[in-house]
Amino acid sequence: MHTEPIQDFAKQFHLTPRETEVLQAIALQGLSNEEAAKTFFVHRKTLSNHIQCIFVKTRSRTSRELLSKIIHFVLDYKKEDGVLSGAGRRQASG
Helix, strand or coil, rough: CCHHHHHHHHHCCCCCCCHHHHHHHHHHHHCCCHHHHCCCCCCCCHHHHHHHHHHHCCCCCCCHHHHHHHHHHHHHHHHHHHCHHHHHHHHHHC
């Protein structure tokens, strides 16, 4: 069975299952911290702790840096699967 790239990203950086869920909620679903806290039935401070752990484990200083790492990981993941992104197609055919 083929795993999702975000799951492999989480494994690469040794994220816990909860950190992976938080990463998916915020990075992929676009939930705000407050919305994510409500989704997981935790206090915003608890959610902030999960996010801080994600930053430390991925060596990201900002949300933008973390999202950039996720995007590059997913693009590389798709290239390994034989699926080129739009930018990859232009480079490959050019």
